[in-house]
Amino acid sequence: MPDAVLLWFRRDLRLHEHPALTAALERGGAVVPAFCLDPRLLSGRHRSGSRTQFLLESLRALDDALRERGSRLVVRHGKPELELPSLAREAGASEVLATGDIGPYARRRDQAVARALAERGLALRLHPGLFVADDPAAIHTSQGTPYTVFTPFHRAWLRAPRRPVLPAPSSVPALPGGLRPGRIPSLAAVGLEPTASDPAPGGEPAGRRAMGRFLADGVPGYHRRNDMLAAEGTSRLSPYLHFGCVSGRELEERLAPGEGPEAFRRQLCWRDFYAHVLRHFPRNARSEHQARYRATMRWSHARREFDAWREGRTGYPLVDAAMRQLQREGWMHNRARLVAGSFLTKDLGIDWRWGERWFMRLLIDGDEANNNGNWQWIASVGVDTQPPYRRIYNPALHQQRFDPDGRYVRRHVPELRGVPDGYLAEPWTMPPHVQEQAGCVIGRDYPAPIVDHLEARREALERYAAAR
Numbered sequence: 001m002p003d004a005v006l007l008w009f010r011r012d013l014r015l016h017e018h019p020a021l022t023a024a025l026e027r028g029g030a031v032v033p034a035f036c037l038d039p040r041l042l043s044g045r046h047r048s049g050s051r052t053q054f055l056l057e058s059l060r061a062l063d064d065a066l067r068e069r070g071s072r073l074v075v076r077h078g079k080p081e082l083e084l085p086s087l088a089r090e091a092g093a094s095e096v097l098a099t100g101d102i103g104p105y106a107r108r109r110d111q112a113v114a115r116a117l118a119e120r121g122l123a124l125r126l127h128p129g130l131f132v133a134d135d136p137a138a139i140h141t142s143q144g145t146p147y148t149v150f151t152p153f154h155r156a157w158l159r160a161p162r163r164p165v166l167p168a169p170s171s172v173p174a175l176p177g178g179l180r181p182g183r184i185p186s187l188a189a190v191g192l193e194p195t196a197s198d199p200a201p202g203g204e205p206a207g208r209r210a211m212g213r214f215l216a217d218g219v220p221g222y223h224r225r226n227d228m229l230a231a232e233g234t235s236r237l238s239p240y241l242h243f244g245c246v247s248g249r250e251l252e253e254r255l256a257p258g259e260g261p262e263a264f265r266r267q268l269c270w271r272d273f274y275a276h277v278l279r280h281f282p283r284n285a286r287s288e289h290q291a292r293y294r295a296t297m298r299w300s301h302a303r304r305e306f307d308a309w310r311e312g313r314t315g316y317p318l319v320d321a322a323m324r325q326l327q328r329e330g331w332m333h334n335r336a337r338l339v340a341g342s343f344l345t346k347d348l349g350i351d352w353r354w355g356e357r358w359f360m361r362l363l364i365d366g367d368e369a370n371n372n373g374n375w376q377w378i379a380s381v382g383v384d385t386q387p388p389y390r391r392i393y394n395p396a397l398h399q400q401r402f403d404p405d406g407r408y409v410r411r412h413v414p415e416l417r418g419v420p421d422g423y424l425a426e427p428w429t430m431p432p433h434v435q436e437q438a439g440c441v442i443g444r445d446y447p448a449p450i451v452d453h454l455e456a457r458r459e460a461l462e463r464y465a466a467a468r
Ligand SMILES: Cc1cc2nc3c(=O)[nH]c(=O)nc-3n(C[C@H](O)[C@H](O)[C@H](O)COP(=O)(O)OP(=O)(O)OC[C@H]3O[C@@H](n4cnc5c(N)ncnc54)[C@H](O)[C@@H]3O)c2cc1C
Pocket: 226, 234, 235, 236, 237, 238, 239, 241, 242, 267, 268, 269, 270, 271, 274, 332, 333, 334, 335, 337, 338, 341, 359, 363, 365, 366, 367, 368, 370, 371, 372, 374, 375, 378
């Protein structure tokens, strides 16, 4: 009988389309599916109540799915480089299989685990499974260098080989006798509270239902509706993709031909692109990709303005709706993320890292590569460079274009519900009697704008020019 294999789950919390699981089962011996609650992730700088809640729900769903197949999830709480070698010894495992990750912390952790295992004569073997392309980092330019511009990366990514999609196993061998499975804790037991009041449910079954619905009804019109804020025109699969409850590779495979599916495939490529970027430029996690802005850019650290932004009290309805959607759902529409990000970094001139960190705290899909890449993109300091003026978004114009009937803004900012359509993007322009009729007096019921957009835009351009 071959030795047991430890299958270390991280953010690949599914049984469908799981290369490491398939490889573990092919060994033909016992398989020990395990998850290690890492205190450095639970309480580190990216800690998040709602994201952790989603994680715990996903672990429960994984445990249920394993039990249905004859096994169960083994849970340990502690540093993986200490817990995994001791679990491997307890289980009689000769190697540990996992899905490779790309972030700086994940790679350092895996190196530490690999060293600790090697001291006991055990190996850590990493498999693909997090991205659409098996290894987005391996895609490179004809000179062998990493890509820093999306469009050529996208072309190369479309040509990159794909492996066949793997089925979920119908059974998984029982755990070796005597192995203590451990328990999936409650959120309170890990010292966290949920931040979102209306979050998406975690787990592979919920992810697969959302994927099925989107493939049937959403994707054909995706290219027409994905920017419309009130339309529910996007997949909302980001938390499931982040935790691997849904496989990007399977999602791509199931796309039919057509304009909607192609536009959606391109968005999936952005995810692989930012993984590629962070893998090759790990220092981006802390500082600007563009060296010219690293030491010279004068970012504001004005607390009052930052608080107004994060609490949705800027006086710009679209920005406020966006920030309140984040509070409520732990998710925000991409167009709203762009406008909120532009407003923080350009209109308020606040350090993009403050916005990045706030998003990481609240977003259930909070993902180091995607969040960092997009924050640097909208702050005009990252890869895929464009002149800063191209990415200064006028919140009122964006609102008129992407929320023309005001449904999104009114949903998230109830004070503005009675404001007539013609004033909704710039409520401060309402004459006093209209404010009274609308039940929305500026300065009493809803704030006056905390900056003048056109003036702030001019100042932002001066700051960027001075920093060069
Ligand atoms: C400032 C800012 C911060 C962001 N932070 C995150 C984050 O922490 N985690 C995250 O997953 N996305 C982040 N995004 C990207 C994007 O907003 C979300 O992926 C998207 O809104 C998720 O909704 P959806 O699943 O309905 O997307 P869909 O439109 O249905 O897209 C499908 C999938 O493609 C990927 N995708 C789409 N757009 C992007 C993009 N611009 N960059 C990278 N991947 C993309 C996501 O995995 C998404 O789930 C951020 C964008 C901005 C502007």
